[in-house]
Amino acid sequence: MSDQAQTGEYVVQPARTDDIDNIIHSIEQLLEELSGKTGIQLYQNSYEWCRRVIEDPSLGAIIVCRQKRSAKSLVGVITLSISNAIRVPKPYAVIEELWVDPAYRSVGVGASLLDEAMKFAEKSVLSRLEVGLPPFGFPNYTATEQFYGRNGFSPVGARMKRIL
Numbered sequence: 077m078s079d080q081a082q083t084g085e086y087v088v089q090p091a092r093t094d095d096i097d098n099i100i101h102s103i104e105q106l107l108e109e110l111s112g113k114t115g116i117q118l119y120q121n122s123y124e125w126c127r128r129v130i131e132d133p134s135l136g137a138i139i140v141c142r143q144k145r146s147a148k149s150l151v152g153v154i155t156l157s158i159s160n161a162i163r164v165p166k167p168y169a170v171i172e173e174l175w176v177d178p179a180y181r182s183v184g185v186g187a188s189l190l191d192e193a194m195k196f197a198e199k200s201v202l203s204r205l206e207v208g209l210p211p212f213g214f215p216n217y218t219a220t221e222q223f224y225g226r227n228g229f230s231p232v233g234a235r236m237k238r239i240l
């Protein structure tokens with residue numbers, strides 16, 4: 077990943093450990109938006125996992141976007157984890173979370189975060205990026221699917237989960 081990819085008033089760069097509180101808050105807002113619920117709080121170990129990913133690129137990456145003038149607050153974040161599968165020749169990255177502050181949408185922040193994620197994947201010699209789409213009932217499902225399509229992603233089918 078280049079250390080800094082600048083997009084006009086914004087800077088897209090690898091997260092630092094002093095971003096963790098803001099990253100967790102961003103992901104809570106993402107989950108609230110996707111679920112339509114309020115008051116979501118992440119788990120106690122989220123902070124520690126965030127720190128480990130920031131410090132160890134073999135686990136994945138966290139890339140943030142901030143306003144140049146207000147270096148502390150985040151306007152967007154993307155998190156990646158690294159996975160392996162027999163069906164693909166090299167490890168690949170899964171986009172776990174992607175969120176842009178609603179006040180900063182539609183100015184290319186999401187696309188810039190995806191670009192930096194691609195650079196991280198290329199530098200880490202990964203074979204692809206994968207992402208799960210939001211739940212089918214999500215009001216912006218089609219817009220989200222089109223957003224990824226415009227940024228070079230193609231469909232691979234829905235994912236399912238079983239909670240342990």
Ligand SMILES: CC(C)(COP(=O)(O)OP(=O)(O)OC[C@H]1O[C@@H](n2cnc3c(N)ncnc32)[C@H](O)[C@@H]1OP(=O)(O)O)[C@@H](O)C(=O)NCCC(=O)NCCS
Binds near residue numbers: 177
């Ligand atoms: C999807 C998302 C990251 C895009 O961020 P962004 O910075 O607005 O992206 P860009 O400016 O590069 O592209 C904008 C396009 O994203 C699309 N889009 C997808 N979801 C959208 C949403 N919830 N609100 C607004 N636009 C959305 C629109 O088509 C928009 O195009 P338009 O400006 O012509 O309407 C952002 O809308 C978001 O955080 N959405 C809520 C969380 C989410 O859905 N995350 C992905 C989960 S898999």
